[in-house]
Amino acid sequence: MPAHGSARTGADQAAQVPATVNWALACIGVLLVGHVFAWLYPPQGLTDVFHLVWGVAYAWLALLLRRPRPWARAWLTGLLAVQFTGRFVVFAVNDDDVLLRTLVVIGWLVTLAVFILLWSPASNRYFASARA
Incomplete structure (x- = not known):
């Protein structure tokens, strides 16, 4: 603990990140790989803009989770919920593409x-500490 009540350093705070948040970050990394794959997967078009914008947003919000930032968790959850719902459309429209449908299920x-990990009791305590 820092002397004389001084603020915690970045290293001190990073050491306190619970395993649930670290695992969620790893899962977000998997989702980011999915966005990169989507850029490479034909056909290219307007959906590539979506993958670029949302991929950057995921990466930025994920970095903020290590600080902790409760609002970043809320925004990330919202973005993931929208994409989770959108995957139903991708799954339904691509009924002849087994690879893409498999990737949607994995997603x-x-x-x-990520939802379970970010909203687990350990994660809730971690994000509540930002308000203290």
């Missing part, structure tokens, strides 16, 4: 894991 599972 659903990874997103569910």
Whole structure:
């Protein structure tokens, strides 16, 4: 603990990040890989703009989770919820593309894991500490 009540350093605070948040960050990394794959997967078009914008937003918000920033968790959860819902459309429209449908299912599972990890009791305590 820092002497004389001084503010915690970045290293001190990073050491206090619970495993649930670190695992959520790893899962978000998997989702980011999915966005990169989507840029490479034909056809290219307007959806690439979506993947670029949302990929950057995920990365930025994920970095803020290590500080902790409760509002970043809320925004990230909202973005993931929108994409989780949008995957239903991608799944339905691409009924002949087994690879893409498999990736959509994997995306659903990874997103569910992020939701569970970010809103677990350990994560809740961590994000509540930012308000203290």
